[in-house]
Each structure stands twice: as C-alpha cells, then as structure tokens.
Amino acid sequence: MATGDLFNSNHQLKPQFINGDHKSDVFARSLSLRRQKIAQQRRSLPIASVEKRLVEEVRKNDTLIIVGETGSGKTTQLPQYLYNGGFCQNGGMIGVTQPRRVAAVTVAKRVAEECGVELGQKVGYSIRFEDMTSISTRIKYMTDGLLLREALLDPYLKRYSVIVVDEAHERTVQTDVLLGLLKDVQKKRSQNSIGSSNNYDFVKDANNVKEGSNEVRKFNPLKLIIMSASLDARGFSEYFGGAKAVHVLGRQFPVDILYTAQPETDCLDAALVTIFQVHLEEGPGDILVFLSGQEEIESIEGLVRENIKKLSEANQKLLIFPLFSSLPSEKQMKVFTPAPLGFRKVILATNIAETSVTIPGVKYVIDPGLVKVRSYSPDTGIESLIVVKTSKAQALQRSGRAGREGSGKCFRLYPESRFEGLDDSTVPEIKRCNLSNVILQLSALGVDDIIGFDFMEKPDRMAVIRSLELLYLLGALTDEKKLSDPIGRQMASLPLEPNDSKALILASQFDCLEEMLIVVSMLSVESIFYVPRDKLEESRIVIKSFSSPEGDHLTLVNVYRASIEFLEKNKTENNNEKVEKNLRKWCKDNFINNRSLKHARDIYKQIRENVERMGLKICSCGDDMLQLRRCLAASYFLNAALKQPDGTYRVLANGQIAEIHPNSGVRRTKPECIIFYNLVQTTRNYVRNVTRIDYLWLAELAPQCYALKDG
Numbered sequence: 001m002a003t004g005d006l007f008n009s010n011h012q013l014k015p016q017f018i019n020g021d022h023k024s025d026v027f028a029r030s031l032s033l034r035r036q037k038i039a040q041q042r043r044s045l046p047i048a049s050v051e052k053r054l055v056e057e058v059r060k061n062d063t064l065i066i067v068g069e070t071g072s073g074k075t076t077q078l079p080q081y082l083y084n085g086g087f088c089q090n091g092g093m094i095g096v097t098q099p100r101r102v103a104a105v106t107v108a109k110r111v112a113e114e115c116g117v118e119l120g121q122k123v124g125y126s127i128r129f130e131d132m133t134s135i136s137t138r139i140k141y142m143t144d145g146l147l148l149r150e151a152l153l154d155p156y157l158k159r160y161s162v163i164v165v166d167e168a169h170e171r172t173v174q175t176d177v178l179l180g181l182l183k184d185v186q187k188k189r190s191q192n193s194i195g196s197s198n199n200y201d202f203v204k205d206a207n208n209v210k211e212g213s214n215e216v217r218k219f220n221p222l223k224l225i226i227m228s229a230s231l232d233a234r235g236f237s238e239y240f241g242g243a244k245a246v247h248v249l250g251r252q253f254p255v256d257i258l259y260t261a262q263p264e265t266d267c268l269d270a271a272l273v274t275i276f277q278v279h280l281e282e283g284p285g286d287i288l289v290f291l292s293g294q295e296e297i298e299s300i301e302g303l304v305r306e307n308i309k310k311l312s313e314a315n316q317k318l319l320i321f322p323l324f325s326s327l328p329s330e331k332q333m334k335v336f337t338p339a340p341l342g343f344r345k346v347i348l349a350t351n352i353a354e355t356s357v358t359i360p361g362v363k364y365v366i367d368p369g370l371v372k373v374r375s376y377s378p379d380t381g382i383e384s385l386i387v388v389k390t391s392k393a394q395a396l397q398r399s400g401r402a403g404r405e406g407s408g409k410c411f412r413l414y415p416e417s418r419f420e421g422l423d424d425s426t427v428p429e430i431k432r433c434n435l436s437n438v439i440l441q442l443s444a445l446g447v448d449d450i451i452g453f454d455f456m457e458k459p460d461r462m463a464v465i466r467s468l469e470l471l472y473l474l475g476a477l478t479d480e481k482k483l484s485d486p487i488g489r490q491m492a493s494l495p496l497e498p499n500d501s502k503a504l505i506l507a508s509q510f511d512c513l514e515e516m517l518i519v520v521s522m523l524s525v526e527s528i529f530y531v532p533r534d535k536l537e538e539s540r541i542v543i544k545s546f547s548s549p550e551g552d553h554l555t556l557v558n559v560y561r562a563s564i565e566f567l568e569k570n571k572t573e574n575n576n577e578k579v580e581k582n583l584r585k586w587c588k589d590n591f592i593n594n595r596s597l598k599h600a601r602d603i604y605k606q607i608r609e610n611v612e613r614m615g616l617k618i619c620s621c622g623d624d625m626l627q628l629r630r631c632l633a634a635s636y637f638l639n640a641a642l643k644q645p646d647g648t649y650r651v652l653a654n655g656q657i658a659e660i661h662p663n664s665g666v667r668r669t670k671p672e673c674i675i676f677y678n679l680v681q682t683t684r685n686y687v688r689n690v691t692r693i694d695y696l697w698l699a700e701l702a703p704q705c706y707a708l709k710d711g
C-alpha cells in the first residue's frame with residue numbers, strides 16, 4: 001500500500017506530539033500501529049478461517065444464505081473477501097444493504113479504514129439525502145430503501161455483481177419488497193446471461209444497453225447473499241427455491257446473559273437502577289441501554305443526570321449519549337467517539353443500535369426487552385407506534401452489541417422464563433404498516449398486481465386495498481391501478497411519502513412551492529424546537545414570536561425564513577466557522593434545535609434539486625399564506641378534522657376522535673376545521689402539526705373525496 005493512501009485514510013487518530021519535524025513521523029507510526037492492530041483483529045474473527053470457502057460458495061451458488069453469530073465478521077469482512085475474490089472485476093459493484101442508516105454509515109467507515117482508503121472511494125455508503133460514493137466505489141453500504149430507489153432508475157441493477165441483504169431477519173418492509181425484486185432481477189439477468197455464474201468479467205457494452213432499447217441485453221448473473229445472525233434459514237431457502245445456507249460457527253468473545261429474578265413492573269426504573277449498578281460495581285467498559293423511543297431516552301437521560309450529582313466525585317465520570325433515528329447524524333456519530341480516559345459512556349439508544357453496529361468500548365448491554373414498532377389498522381387507516389416485547393432474534397442482536405472487542409455482559413430486565421416465551425422472530429413490517437409508499441414504488445417498477453407480487457409473506461389484503469385507495473385519491477394511480485403520468489411518476493421519483501410528494505407537485509400550481517419545500521423539509525426532521533426542562537416558561541415566550549395563529553406549518557416556515565434571514569445578515573462575516581457559531585447561538589437563544597434545522601436545510605436543498613429537475617415552477621407566496629393553507633388542504637385532505645362540541649376533533653375520513661397535541665400552537669385557539677400532518681396514538685389520539693383550514697375548501701379542492709359525502 002502506498003504511503004499516500006495511508007495519509008488519505010479516514011482515521012480518527014491524532015498525533016500525540018505536534019512540534020517540529022517529528023510530527024509526520026509520529027503520525028505515520030501511530031497510524032501504522034493502528035493498521036497492524038486492525039489487521040490482527042480481522043485475522044482473529046471467526047469468519048476469517050472460512051474466507052476461501054465462503055468465496056467459493058458464492059462462486060458456485062447464485063443465491064447463498066449466510067448465518068453467523070453476531071460479531072463473527074459477516075458485515076465488515078464478507079464484502080472485502082468478495083472484492084479480493086474478483087467479484088468487482090471490470091467495474092462490478094458489491095452492494096450491501098442495511099435496515100438502518102446509522103449502520104450503513106458506521107460500517108462503511110470501518111471498512112474504509114480496514115482497507116486503508118478514504119471513505120467514498122473504494123468503500124462508500126449511500127443513504128437518503130446523503131451520498132458518499134464515487135465512480136471508484138466498489139463496496140457500497142446502503143439502506144435497503146435506497147437500493148429500492150436505485151432499482152427505479154436501473155431495473156436490472158446492472159452496476160452490481162453482488163448484492164448482500166444484511167440483517168434480513170429484521171424484515172423491514174423495504175427488505176421484503178427488495179427480496180421479491182431481487183429474485184426477479186436475478187432471474188431476468190440469468191436469462192440474459194453473458195456466461196456462466198463463474199464468469200465475472202463485466203462486458204462493458206452489454207451492461208450499457210440503454211433502457212427501452214431493442215438491443216438484446218446481456219448481463220452477468222446477479223449474486224445474491226442473504227445474511228443475519230438470527231435467520232430463519234429454512235424460510236429464506238424455500239423462498240429462494242432451495243438456496244444453499246451456510247453457517248459460520250463461533251463467536252469472538254463470550255457474552256454473559258443475566259436475567260432478573262422477577263418481572264419488572266417499571267422498566268425505566270429498572271434500567272436506571274441497572275445503569276448505576278453496572279457503573280458502581282462492574283469493571284471498565286461502556287454501557288449500552290436499549291429504550292423504546294426518544295421520549296423514554298430523554299426522561300432517563302434527565303434521571304441519570306440527577307443521580308450522577310448524588311455520587312462521590314470519583315464516581316461522577318459518567319457521560320451520557322442519546323442515540324435515536326431523528327437525532328441529526330453528527331450527533332449520532334458522537335456516540336462512536338471513545339470516552340476520555342477514566343470516564344465511562346452510557347449510551348441510551350433505540351433499536352437503531354441493535355444490528356450491525358459496533359460501538360467501540362461497549363462491554364455492557366442493558367435490555368428491558370421492549371421495542372416500539374409501527375402498527376397499522378386497515379380499518380381506520382391509522383398508523384401508530386406501539387411498544388411491544390422484542391423477539392428472541394432481537395434480544396440476541398442486542399446482547400451481541402456487547403462482546404465485540406472483548407468479553408461482555410448483557411442484563412435482560414426480565415426473567416429467563418419470559419425469554420423462552422418470546423416469539424422467535426419479529427412480525428414482518430409488511431404485515432403491520434401503511435403500504436402506499438411501497439405500492440407506489442412497485443407501480444413505478446411496473447408491478448401493477450400488488451396482491452400477486454412474489455412477497456415472502458403476503459401483506460394483509462385490506463391494507464393493500466386501503467393503500468391503493470389512498471394512491472388513487474391522490475391521483476397517483478389510474479382507474480386500472482396503473483401509475484398515472486405525470487402525477488404518479490413524479491410522485492414516485494421523489495424520496496418522500498406519497499402525501500408529501502403530492503403536496504410539492506400541487507404547490508407549484510398554487511404558487512407556493514417555495515413554502516411547501518420548507519414545510520416538507522422541516523417535517524422530515526423531528527423536534528425543530530428544543531425545550532430544556534428548566535426553561536419551559538421562557539421558551540414558551542420566545543417560541544411564540546415565531547408562532548403563526550393559523551397553524552404549525554406556517555410556524556415552521558417562519559422559523560426557517562428567520563434562520564435564512566439571520567444567515568444572510570451574517571454573510572458579510574466571510575468566515576464560515578464564525579457564521580456557524582453565530583447561528584448556533586441564535587438557535588440556542590431561540591430554543592431551536594440547531595442540528596435539526598441544519599438537517600432540514602440539507603433536505604430542502606436536495607428536494608429542491610429534485611423538483612427543479614422535474615421542471616416544477618418554484619414560486620413563493622410571500623407573506624400571504626392563504627395559498628399555502630389551501631394547498632395543504634388539497635394535499636392532506638384525508639387528514640382533515642372538524643371540531644366537536646367537547647373540543648376534540650373528528651377525523652372526517654374515518655371518524656376517529658383525536659385531540660390537538662400539546663406542542664401545537666393552535667391547541668388553545670381550537671380552529672373549527674383543521675388539517676394535520678400525523679396522528680399519534682399513545683394513551684390518547686393526538687394530531688400533530690396542525691393548521692387551520694376552511695371546511696368549504698375540502699369539497700372544492702378534494703372533490704374526489706368530499707364532494708359526494710358532504711356536498
């Protein structure tokens with residue numbers, strides 16, 4: 001490896017001496033030490049002893065199922081073995097899908113480091129709104145949803161010689177759709193194969209045949225690998241026509257599993273007690289706690305902070321890091337930085353840290369055994385999040401996060417008898433979610449018969465019908481259930497939920513696309529406002545200055561505009577770092593989550609590029625937001641609700657009763673008729689992100705839904 005490569009690598013090291021000529025020497029030496037350590041770690045992984053055999057199996061089988069213990073090295077090593085085994089010759093790529101963004105990003109970083117290359121070159125990642133790849137990328141980690149999107153532009157996925165579907169046991173809705181699609185792509189590619197499966201010489205011209213041309217396409221066969229630590233190998237093998245399954249035996253380090261003697265009634269309290277028990281009684285090592293959501297994480301965070309203060313000074317060296325999906329990625333990445341010497345990290349995470357992720361330093365896992373999942377009722381059309389028990393597969397993945405760099409311990413906050421009673425695997429998401437996005441994407445891929453699509457497990461018929469109805473009402477599907485042109489096609493090309501895509505398309509007709517881009521971007525991130533517990537009253541007054549009496553969507557526009565105005569004013573600074581610093585202060589003073597706002601700005605930029613490419617007219621409605629409200633009514637008409645005499649709201653489309661969420665700016669004024677962005681079900685039904693509309697607009701702007709019923 002050339003020295004230049006070493007210096008380009010994406011390492012975390014900092015030289016210890018920084019004066020004089022020693023600087024680069026010391027730097028190179030510590031880098032070389034780290035590389036030696038990594039090489040040695042790689043060699044000691046259980047999967048290393050079967051490298052040759054695995055490559056051979058992939059050569060011999062077009063589809064292979066690989067089951068191996070957590071931490072055995074599947075995710076990080078297999079793609080490198082295949083690369084070295086010649087599967088990327090002449091431009092083919094190895095694509096590895098992950099159910100979660102954080103895993104795709106962190107694993108890509110690690111593999112780039114292991115290969116000694118700069119991230120984004122030979123090894124890269126691609127997730128929604130973030131592409132870290134280049135033409136040189138050969139090993140690409142990505143979310144399963146992203147590969148689905150790629151299939152829209154490249155139905156034969158011809159850039160890929162191998163696709164690895166990692167953590168397939170999670171059975172996210174995207175994984176399930178992807179599996180059906182990959183099966184089909186694989187069949188089509190082998191029918192038009194340029195040679196045997198052993199031949200991995202990509203024939204350039206054959207792979208560059210234009211879509212839709214009459215030329216005979218010739219492709220390399222697509223190698224497909226399905227991988228997990230806790231897989232129902234038989235089910236997957238049957239689905240793939242008796243595909244071969246191989247097991248990688250052994251784990252690198254043992255993990256002790258401990259259970260409670262009795263069931264715990266208060267899981268949060270049990271988690272809190274266990275955190276301090278580990279901190280005060282166990283040896284060095286970081287703690288990873290699995291919690292069901294942001295709310296639980298924030299409440300435990302507060303409690304841990306309070307309790308730390310009660311400890312002796314020597315014991316106060318405990319650092320807390322939250323980790324959940326709506327946390328901006330820079331903040332998520334902080335979790336992966338080692339704690340300073342003498343400190344212990346406690347990471348409070350949702351199940352985004354459950355699979356594939358290695359958090360350096362973690363030795364202890366605390367698992368209350370609960371997880372928040374999507375649940376969908378085809379009867380009401382309401383999608384909600386509910387907390388359920390994990391499956392055995394999930395419990396296994398969680399304990400697998402300890403013991404990655406040495407032996408570990410996992411504290412399950414329930415008795416062993418409960419573990420025995422858990423389901424083996426999680427109910428596939430496709431059985432419990434709104435399918436409109438999936439159907440839209442499949443329609444764009446030419447799959448019109450959703451019920452007949454080769455799913456590993458069929459979705460609920462009623463859920464399919466509901467989603468078809470929604471897409472039809474949005475104008476995305478024709479009477480024949482085919483993708484409409486241009487609306488449906490345009491909607492499918494945007495990386496958003498169907499409702500949001502439709503809102504953008506309509507907004508260009510309502511001359512408020514500029515504002516709708518802001519609304520959709522701001523709604524794509526969670527919690528634009530950040531309110532510390534001890535400043536509730538002060539924050540309320542400040543936030544009110546952005547607040548629009550007409551509704552929360554408009555408030556979001558106000559916040560965004562104010563931040564842009566602030567940035568414009570500071571432009572003269574000519575110093576980006578200073579501008580960013582000023583903006584951070586501005587956000588802090590205004591109780592705005594700086595990271596969320598930045599994230600929203602990035603998303604805005606990307607969707608704006610998308611709609612520009614589609615040729616939509618971008619106009620601003622200025623200060624008169626009437627058009628924006630009308631456009632919201634025209635797009636989110638199924639989320640319209642009317643005030644009831646008791647102050648609650650009745651959702652017109654399905655009769656559900658809900659209250660306006662306490663965080664909404666119109667909770668007090670209670671408009672007669674509202675449009676909301678989402679309905680969440682906790683102990684009560686709450687509608688969030690609410691804006692006032694005129695009831696009469698519904699029949700005018702959404703006659704397909706309201707003219708007959710209420711006209």
Ligand SMILES: Nc1ncnc2c1ncn2[C@@H]1O[C@H](COP(=O)(O)OP(=O)(O)OP(=O)(O)O)[C@@H](O)[C@H]1O
Pocket residue numbers: 045068069070071072073074075076077106110228229252355356357358359360400403404405
């Ligand atoms: N970012 C990292 N920092 C330090 N070590 C890492 C990192 N990523 C991976 N490793 C090491 O490589 C080992 C193998 O990780 P890998 O993700 O390939 O395993 P896996 O078999 O895919 O596990 P899982 O099923 O849990 O995803 C880990 O146990 C750890 O020792």
